[in-house]
Amino acid sequence: MADEYPTPVARYFSAPVNVGPLQARGGPALRGEAGQIEAGAWVVFEAIVENRVIGQLVFQAYGCPYVIAACCRVTELLRGCHAGEAAAVTAQRLAADLDIPVGKLASLLIIQDALRNCFRDWDTTPPAVAP
Amino acid sequence: MTLYLDYAASTPVDPQVAEAMDRVLRSDLLQANPAARHARGRAARACVEAARLDVARLIGAAGEEIIWTSGATESNNLAVIGAARFRAGRGRHLVTCVTEHPSVTAAFRHLATQGFAVTWLEPGIDGILPPEQVAAALRPDTTVVSVMHVNNETGVVQDVAAIGALCRSRGVLFHVDAVQAAGRERIDAREQGIDLLSLSAHKMYGPKGVGALYVSMDTARRVEPLLFGGGQERGMRPGTVATHQVVGMGVAARLAGEHLTADSAGIRLLRDELWTRLGDLPGVLLNGHPTRRACHILNVSVIGVEGESLLYGLRDLAVSAGSACASGDGEPSAVLRCLGRSDELARSSVRFSLGRGNTLADVDCAADRFSAAVAHLRRLSPATPG
Structure with missing residues (x-):
């Protein structure tokens, strides 16, 4: 284990943001996951898209501090964005953003896949209804 | 500290x-x-x-x-x-x-x-x-x-x-x-x-x-x-x-030689107290024989918690882990694999080893920090029911 992680990683690990599951869905939510415990990382995203805009995006993750931090970062990056922009978040971008070592790329690809799976049908899912 | x-x-x-x-x-x-x-x-x-x-x-x-x-x-x-x-x-x-x-x-x-x-x-x-x-x-x-x-x-x-x-x-x-x-x-x-x-x-x-x-x-x-x-x-x-x-x-x-009896009795008490505290947490498993063990070592694995994150969560404790995986290529402990633990459980293992310098207050502190780290990671985990 690294004694020290990059500052943003340490900060997200200690105080993670946008942790799921969604409490008040108010209607159909998008959900996507990837990975498994045996792979060292398992990530689930849940989102609510209203008028093509990501209103809520939360995650749950089993993984190392880099995985937890990258999931936090994803949710912060995409909240309030057009749902189509989710596809633009890549493992490489997360690695660069958070100074994550190359050896962790496989875990970041799991995050990327979970995100893709979450937003795969964003434009065909019925809109959320306010609770 | x-x-x-x-x-x-x-x-x-x-x-x-x-x-x-x-x-x-x-x-x-x-x-x-x-x-x-x-x-x-x-x-x-x-x-x-x-x-x-x-x-x-x-x-x-x-x-x-x-x-x-x-x-x-x-x-x-x-x-x-x-x-x-x-x-x-x-x-x-x-x-x-x-x-x-x-x-x-x-x-x-x-x-x-x-x-x-x-x-x-x-x-x-x-x-x-x-x-x-x-x-x-x-x-x-x-x-x-x-x-x-x-x-x-x-x-x-x-x-x-x-x-x-x-x-x-x-x-x-x-x-x-x-x-x-x-x-x-x-x-x-x-x-x-x-x-x-x-x-x-x-x-x-x-x-x-x-x-x-x-x-x-x-x-x-x-x-x-x-x-x-x-x-x-x-x-x-x-x-x-x-x-x-x-x-x-x-x-x-x-x-x-002079301290053998007192050391082993005192440290064993601390070790047993630590296990009493940790063993009360759900999903915490003792690695190795429950009684045929030396006084100073307690090795546990945690179900549903990733090892590197657990060790980072315990960074205020100087303990050893089942693997060293900063570079992502850490192998799980061969000893724990041999004892039938899965790769994940071997990776989520923590070895506490106590000595003459430790006190009951240290055990309380270690148990509290461990409990908090496990709870923190389980709150994040999809394996934990919402």
Whole structure:
């Protein structure tokens, strides 16, 4: 284990943001996951898209501090964005953003896949209804 | 401040040890080479021999049966490789256990490339290696058996006396890595049928960089050296003996003997209290036999929690993990895998090892931090019901 992680990683690990599951869905939510415990990382995203805009995006993750931090970062990056922009978040971008070592790329690809799976049908899912 | 719970990795130097070493280092009289024949050499040699007796007493041996080394790795290498080579004329079959320390397993793997046959025994899921399993592995050409007394990861204690008696009855040399046992378990090499026994100073409140190998005068008599040079240490370990280092080890051994009963009872209480606290948490599993364990080690795995994150969550505790995976290529503990743990559980293992410096308040603190770290990670995990 690294004694020290990059500052943003340490900060997200200690105080993670946008942790799921969604409490008040108010209607159909998008959900996507990837990975498994045996792979060292398992990530689930849940989102609510209203008028093509990501209103809520939360995650749950089993993984190392880099995985937890990258999931936090994803949710912060995409909240309030057009749902189509989710596809633009890549493992490489997360690695660069958070100074994550190359050896962790496989875990970041799991995050990327979970995100893709979450937003795969964003434009065909019925809109959320306010609770 | 980081709370130190890693005494199985290394112990702090006892102040009496440091004082003794300091006296040697500052004494004009003791600066000579202890192998020298002049008066100053004899003075240094007297310190070395007194220390040798202290180490010998700790394990029920005679002074001349103690060979100074640089530490546990050298002691284990010298015992295994040196004994196998010395007895190669009688046979080339060796027996050991897969859960031995890497300085033992690597030595056996090296011998396997040199024309020796090695039988690798696997303990049960509790970590215990039954003596009958050792008996079944012995062959007419078996020359050396090596089984550690206390496992460095799990603390599981092997029945070395039974294995020793078995080996003695079959004329096979028995080596014991007693690095974790010294000062925690009673050791009597002669009574327990041990022919070769490895010790390290820094696991018993002595300095790093010095260890010892017991070579029974009655049975093993000698091993082939791994180093070549002068005739020091009965020709088995050439090189100038570091007077201050061995004096430090001697004092550490004497204190280990004096404190054995009180240390093991007090530390066991702390260890048991820690397990009571951790074992109450859901999904926390004890690794290794529940009762046949040394006083100082507690090894647990946590279901549904990733190991690297757990260790980072415990960064205010100086503990050891089941893997080191900063670069993403960390392998799970081979010892825990052998005990039937999955890769994930082996990776999520934490070894707490306690020592003389710890208190009940430390145990409370460690349990609180562990509990908080596990709860934090479980809140994030998709494996936890929402």
